[in-house]
Amino acid sequence: MYWRAISEDQPGPKWAGLFREYWPDYQRWWLKEGDSMRASYMESVRMLKRHMPEMLPLYDQLCELAGGGDQASRFLSFYCPPPYLSGCSQALWPGKAPVLVRNYDYNPNAFDSLILHTNWQGRQVMGTSDGLWGLVDGMNDAGLAISLTFGGRRIVGEGFGVPLILRYVLQTCTTAAEAEEVLKRVPTHMSYNVTVVDRTRKYFTAMMAPDRPTIITHAAVATNHQENVEWISHARFTATVERERYLLQRLTLHRDTEDKFIAAFLKPPLYSTAFDHGFGTLYTAVYRPRKKQMEIRWPGTTWPLSMDAFEEGTRQVQIPGAA
Amino acid sequence: MATTVLKNISEIRRFFHRNEDPVYFISATNFNLLGIDEWVKNFKYICYIDCYDGKHPNVFCPSEQPHAEFQSIEDINNYLLQHKEVIDFIKRRGGKPKFVFLMFDEETERLSKEFGADVWFPKAKLRQSMDNKIETVRIGNKAGVPSVPNVLAEVKSYEDLRATCEQGGIGHDLVLQSAFGDSGHTTFFIKSEADFRRHEHEIIGEGEIKIMKRIDCRGSAIEACATSQGTIVGPLMTELVGFKELTPYRGGWCGNEILSTAFPPKVRNQARDLTFKFGEQLRKEGYRGYFELDFLIDKKTGDLWLGELNPRITGASSMTNHAAFAHADAPLFLFHLLEFSKKKFNLDVDELNNRWADPEMIDGWSQMVIKHTDDSVDICTSAPETGIYKMLEDGRVVFDRFDYHRRAVESENEAFFLRILGPGDYRYEGADIGILVTRGRSMTKAFQLNDRARKWIHGIKQSVSGRPLPVAEASPAFADPAFKIM
Numbered sequence: 134m135y136w137r138a139i140s141e142d143q144p145g146p147k148w149a150g151l152f153r154e155y156w157p158d159y160q161r162w163w164l165k166e167g168d169s170m171r172a173s174y175m176e177s178v179r180m181l182k183r184h185m186p187e188m189l190p191l192y193d194q195l196c197e198l199a200g201g202g203d204q205a206s207r208f209l210s211f212y213c214p215p216p217y218l219s220g221c222s223q224a225l226w227p228g229k230a231p232v233l234v235r236n237y238d239y240n241p242n243a244f245d246s247l248i249l250h251t252n253w254q255g256r257q258v259m260g261t262s263d264g265l266w267g268l269v270d271g272m273n274d275a276g277l278a279i280s281l282t283f284g285g286r287r288i289v290g291e292g293f294g295v296p297l298i299l300r301y302v303l304q305t306c307t308t309a310a311e312a313e314e315v316l317k318r319v320p321t322h323m324s325y326n327v328t329v330v331d332r333t334r335k336y337f338t339a340m341m342a343p344d345r346p347t348i349i350t351h352a353a354v355a356t357n358h359q360e361n362v363e364w365i366s367h368a369r370f371t372a373t374v375e376r377e378r379y380l381l382q383r384l385t386l387h388r389d390t391e392d393k394f395i396a397a398f399l400k401p402p403l404y405s406t407a408f409d410h411g412f413g414t415l416y417t418a419v420y421r422p423r424k425k426q427m428e429i430r431w432p433g434t435t436w437p438l439s440m441d442a443f444e445e446g447t448r449q450v451q452i453p454g455a456a
Numbered sequence: 457m458a459t460t461v462l463k464n465i466s467e468i469r470r471f472f473h474r475n476e477d478p479v480y481f482i483s484a485t486n487f488n489l490l491g492i493d494e495w496v497k498n499f500k501y502i503c504y505i506d507c508y509d510g511k512h513p514n515v516f517c518p519s520e521q522p523h524a525e526f527q528s529i530e531d532i533n534n535y536l537l538q539h540k541e542v543i544d545f546i547k548r549r550g551g552k553p554k555f556v557f558l559m560f561d562e563e564t565e566r567l568s569k570e571f572g573a574d575v576w577f578p579k580a581k582l583r584q585s586m587d588n589k590i591e592t593v594r595i596g597n598k599a600g601v602p603s604v605p606n607v608l609a610e611v612k613s614y615e616d617l618r619a620t621c622e623q624g625g626i627g628h629d630l631v632l633q634s635a636f637g638d639s640g641h642t643t644f645f646i647k648s649e650a651d652f653r654r655h656e657h658e659i660i661g662e663g664e665i666k667i668m669k670r671i672d673c674r675g676s677a678i679e680a681c682a683t684s685q686g687t688i689v690g691p692l693m694t695e696l697v698g699f700k701e702l703t704p705y706r707g708g709w710c711g712n713e714i715l716s717t718a719f720p721p722k723v724r725n726q727a728r729d730l731t732f733k734f735g736e737q738l739r740k741e742g743y744r745g746y747f748e749l750d751f752l753i754d755k756k757t758g759d760l761w762l763g764e765l766n767p768r769i770t771g772a773s774s775m776t777n778h779a780a781f782a783h784a785d786a787p788l789f790l791f792h793l794l795e796f797s798k799k800k801f802n803l804d805v806d807e808l809n810n811r812w813a814d815p816e817m818i819d820g821w822s823q824m825v826i827k828h829t830d831d832s833v834d835i836c837t838s839a840p841e842t843g844i845y846k847m848l849e850d851g852r853v854v855f856d857r858f859d860y861h862r863r864a865v866e867s868e869n870e871a872f873f874l875r876i877l878g879p880g881d882y883r884y885e886g887a888d889i890g891i892l893v894t895r896g897r898s899m900t901k902a903f904q905l906n907d908r909a910r911k912w913i914h915g916i917k918q919s920v921s922g923r924p925l926p927v928a929e930a931s932p933a934f935a936d937p938a939f940k941i942m
Contacts, residue, residue: 227654353657365524374525375882379833382885385644385654386704387831401925402833402884414928431930452930 136448140250149198163208177210184319185301211297216289220371220412221282224380225353226394231334233420235280238412241455250443258303267296275307276332276422284324285358290343292320309335317347326355332422354380399432408454462801472496478551483558484532490774504532507842507875512860529559537567576796583767588635589666592765599737601730604761606668614652626669633666643707673752679776680731681791682744686805687735690776692727694718701913703827712772713822716815746792781817822898826889833884834922842875853915868896883922
């Protein structure tokens with residue numbers, strides 16, 4: 134896997150270059166059920182305006198950089214995209230300082246391998262990019278960290294792709310309490326568990342779904358189911374119950390140091406090598422909100438990144454079984 | 457025949473020996489009701505785990521179908537009730553089936569109804585409400601069975617908890633219990649903010665929590681059965697709690713002992729008396745049948761406090777139902793079946809209770825639930841099978857013969873082991889390896905594991921082996937940032 138860390142303060146040539154590079158693949162994916170299955174530009178903008186009005190100027194800028202095309206703009210709105218699933222585990226270290234750790238389990242061929250650091254709209258945000266301006270995990274300069282796991286439910290409804298919702302939280306919130314209000318309000322198109330922690334270690338997990346109100350829980354662990362397993366085959370496939378049980382045991386039975394806690398994510402049963410089934414662990418991310426630092430880890434290697442001194446770079450990572 | 461009234465124990469025993477109704481215990485294993493099939497004709501176990509490799513004549517295990525990892529015992533039962541082989545088995549045997557469970561929920565009730573089966577327990581909804589620890593305190597108070605000084609309150613943060621405890625005058629060395637759940641999983645020992653942080657996800661937002669002053673106490677367990685003729689009370693058992701050789705859960709139950717002199721006569725009698733009162737109160741609340749109470753016995757004063765209520769059979773039921781009195785009269789669970797059979801019976805419950813209180817009626821046994829206690833995960837490749845094991849002179853534990861009767865254990869140098877973990881299963885911290893039943897005690901007078909128990913645990917654990925799960929090794933390489941392959 135070829136990974137890049139890219140920093141660009143304002144939407145500009147770097148972002149435009151990334152768009153050009155990723156767009157053909159995204160376009161193919163976005164069109165896989167046909168153009169008519171996706172929301173119109175007008176509806177997409179209307180929904181953005183209704184649910185994330187603060188994002189509109191940024192959205193317009195990005196559409197412009199993307200060439201201003203209809204499909205690209207509709208794609209960038211993240212409104213009712215094609216369904217997509219992933220694995221993932223995330224948990225909050227029970228020590229004194231807030232530390233959010235997560236594994237991202239996904240198909241390596243459909244992943245950006247991109248860490249993006251931006252200063253859009255005057256707010257620094259860094260995290261693991263998805264869909265060019267969405268995030269699957271990230272943190273902002275207020276020390277608010279956020280991460281998602283797929284919620285293990287098949288239902289698809291009207292709402293936004295969750296990576297944009299994460300971006301929206303980081304662009305507009307500074308505390309867990311503020312993030313809670315946003316996540317209760319913004320509609321998602323599929324079910325996701327979103328864990329948020331702020332620099333004071335206030336945290337929550339929002340169980341978001343298109344067909345029912347967001348459930349705000351005090352869960353410090355999230356894997357790929359919500360309150361109960363609903364999609365049995367997905368649960369078996371991803372071992373979501375086993376991973377949750379394992380993480381809960383780590384929390385309650387052990388007094389792990391931060392490093393030991395993180396190391397647990399790089400070993401089975403959390404760390405998965407089931408790439409031949411499409412869902413291996415692509416990386417482990419660690420967020421330290423007070424230090425405004427993050428790390429991407431793989432077995433045997435760590436890539437540290439800092440909000441204030443972000444260094445661009447690349448890594449070629451060989452994960453046996455992954456492309 | 458149907459209108460006759462059973463007049464004594466002998467007739468009750470005969471009634472079950474001639475029983476024609478198919479009765480099923482549906483559960484992960486048959487451990488809790490081990491041996492009941494020998495008292496009740498047409499009694500079968502339907503289990504998820506075959507602890508006996510097909511060698512137990514009354515245990516039926518359907519072949520494994522794909523399923524999600526179970527989140528509860530209820531999940532297992534609901535899976536079993538929807539399994540074609542189980543449905544065929546029950547249909548083939550005919551009659552109007554009666555089901556008993558360790559745990560069940562409203563979904564289980566719905567599935568049982570589809571079978572046309574009767575669930576021989578009070579309704580799940582009622583059980584659920586009684587299982588709520590906060591409700592238990594209330595029932596206890598009504599029955600005159602006191603609980604440890606406690607406060608029932610919602611907890612918002614550690615500071616909030618401290619304030620609540622100061623107000624309640626119970627100090628800051630605390631035991632917290634959420635409304636539901638087994639001991640060990642929902643019992644939190646909290647003395648500091650660090651303790652609180654480890655459990656806050658289980659405390660905050662969980663509604664009312666039982667906050668108890670931590671007292672220096674011994675755990676004990678007692679089982680009883682609330683019948684139309686009064687509450688029948690079993691013996692007071694010791695509890696093995698939190699031994700690190702057996703369980704990773706601090707404060708978690710890991711076994712019991714039954715012996716006549718485990719507690720002073722005064723404590724035993726008081727426990728029996730309080731259990732009787734509690735049972736009578738349960739009847740008023742609409743509950744009937746088998747239940748278990750935990751009493752916490754203050755080490756210094758000998759005071760008895762109500763710990764928790766389990767409105768069901770439990771992990772200790774096999775102890776109660778195999779004690780000498782059970783063989784002399786009838787196992788306690790038989791009275792549960794009797795109560796739900798709608799058969800009329802007359803029984804002098806006082807006389808029975810007095811007889812069971814006689815120390816002569818108790819022989820010494822202990823059981824240990826052995827879990828994987830190491831912080832490791834692997835896949836089990838071999839595990840000791842169910843049967844009778846011998847301890848050799850040098851302390852080694854060896855398999856002697858297959859048996860599924862725990863009474864087949866002849867001496868303190870033998871033990872009955874019931875296998876739970878089998879080859880191919882994940883072995884993780886907290887996974888059940890099996891249950892070991894021995895004659896005599898496994899604890900010292902000071903309630904610590906004795907040497908013999910330690911040797912047995914070691915002997916069993918040593919014969920479990922596993923292979924590691926696959927791990928990836930990623931090697932990073934700096935690369936030319938010229939292109940990306942998607």
